[in-house]
Amino acid sequence: MKKILVFLLICLTPFQLALATQKNFQKKADQEWLNRSQKSENWLFKTLPRHVAGDLKNTFINPYHAAIIAAGIGITLGIHELDPQIKNKFKNKPLGKKFDDVMGTAFNPYVMLGTTIGAFGFSKIIKNPKAAQFTGTMLEAMLVTDAATLGLKLATRRGRPDGNGNDSFPSAHTSTLFAMASVTQKFYGFKAGIPAYALASVVGISRLDANRHAASDVLAGALLGGLLGWGTAQFHQKEFSKNMILPVSNNHPGISLIHQF
Secondary structure, rough: OOOHHHHHHHHHHHHHHHHHHHHHHHHHHHHHHHHHHHOOOHHHHHHHHHHHHHHHHHHHHHHHHHHHHHHHHHHHHHHHHHEEEEEEEEHOOOOOOHHHHHHHHHHHHHHHHHHHHHHHHHHHHHOOHHHHHHHHHHHHHHHHHHHHHHHHHHHHOOOOOOOOOOOOOOOOOHHHHHHHHHHHHHHHHHHHHHHHHHHHHHEEEEHHHOOOOOOOHHHHHHHHHHHHHHHHHHHHHHOOOOOOEEEEEEOEEEEEEEOOO
8 A cells, every 4th residue: 555655656746846836837927927017117108009009910910800800891781781670670679778778887888997997906906916917908908999999980970870979880888898708708718708798799789779879880899899809818818928837647647838829
């Protein structure tokens, strides 16, 4: 029995060392991110422009995203022709006015922005690097998305279905929520991403039900926010990539070094 225990201890030692080393790498990487994120000098004129450039590059200079954008534009143009028929489906407000009002207020882009700023500040106060990176990435994705959404609104000046304003295209509620959903999915996978995308979709549908947007406005907002959120998260994960040492056990036990590029 003692020989078996000794043998198991010898076999497990490389794995224990690997896991310990991985924790050290993780701790150092987290601390490095925290230190870098706390530096405020030249943030406005150096760091922020570089980040925005990286966000846009990872969003638009990407063959897969280019294909999605092309397909999305085609679908949006097709939906645009169907806007009157889709609007007619929601003329009786099947979701209910109270539901639309709650969704419109609770998930207003300004409310989401303020909430995310608060979450980012709290994560910095408690010195949680992972939460700070996630909320910081989400905040940046929202700012980039909201700026792009506002630019399109000013450029198109499309009238709202209810006649109250000329800033219908695209839907800011939808673009903001889809940007947040993409960041969530990129950081935590589909287990967190699917509920986030589902919530974003419900918010978009509520904008149709409230007669504040046409279907093409919502679809364009979902496409814009989803891609910008994904590109921003992808850039941030590259920016703060980590080295990891993991145990392997193919034919012989050992360790492997993984670097995310």
